[in-house]
Amino acid sequence: MNTKRFTKLSLRKGKPDFPFTFRLVAALGLLLLTPALHAAEQKVVAAKSALERGHVLTHADLQMKTIQISGARTRYLTDPKEATGMTLKRRLRADQPITRAHLDSPVLVERGQRVLMVAMQDGIEARTFGEAMKKGRKGEVIKVKNESSQRVVSAVVADTGLVRMLNTVTK
Numbered sequence: 001m002n003t004k005r006f007t008k009l010s011l012r013k014g015k016p017d018f019p020f021t022f023r024l025v026a027a028l029g030l031l032l033l034t035p036a037l038h039a040a041e042q043k044v045v046a047a048k049s050a051l052e053r054g055h056v057l058t059h060a061d062l063q064m065k066t067i068q069i070s071g072a073r074t075r076y077l078t079d080p081k082e083a084t085g086m087t088l089k090r091r092l093r094a095d096q097p098i099t100r101a102h103l104d105s106p107v108l109v110e111r112g113q114r115v116l117m118v119a120m121q122d123g124i125e126a127r128t129f130g131e132a133m134k135k136g137r138k139g140e141v142i143k144v145k146n147e148s149s150q151r152v153v154s155a156v157v158a159d160t161g162l163v164r165m166l167n168t169v170t171k
Contacts, residue, residue: 042069044076045083047092055088056106067097074099105137108160117144117155119165130155132163141166 046065055061062080069076076097077083086103109115109132117130133143136157144155144163155163 040069041066042076042078044069044078044097045080046095046097049094051088051092053088053091057083057086057088057103059084062098063095065095065097074101105139107135108138109136109142109157109163111135113161114147115144116162117146117153117165118158118162130163136163 043064043066045062046067048061048063051057051061059080062083064080067076076099082100083098083103085106087106089102089104092098092102111132111134113132115130115132117128119126128146128148130144130146130153133145133152136142138157138159140157141154142157142163143152145152154166156166158164
């Protein structure tokens, strides 16, 4: 049986392009594309070694790996920059491809941490310190206890140790 391997660049509307490989088998002068021999391949981001839940990924933890993706429903990461700085939701094995479901944005504010509270309205900015009542990731709404007034208010985590007050206009 004569087998030939081809590589083609996939062009799907609104989807990233990726090369995939397939084999055509010539049997009795006819070209057949059989599902059993169809093998789509893609370079994806994978863990270099086993990594524990809660680990913050660095470039050193990641590698590019070619895998067969035919029939796979999961969207694997194809750029290491997408995973760098993210926190693992669950443990990964060595060489395991990484998906968005494995990742969570890093915790920027810990429970009990002293945070800077910023409120802006009509171009006027007020700053004070408070205590975070729970941990939070970027964009999450958390409760913060104002140190001076002892009031508990809601705020959005903006950065490490920084929260922006709700019900204020930001420009």
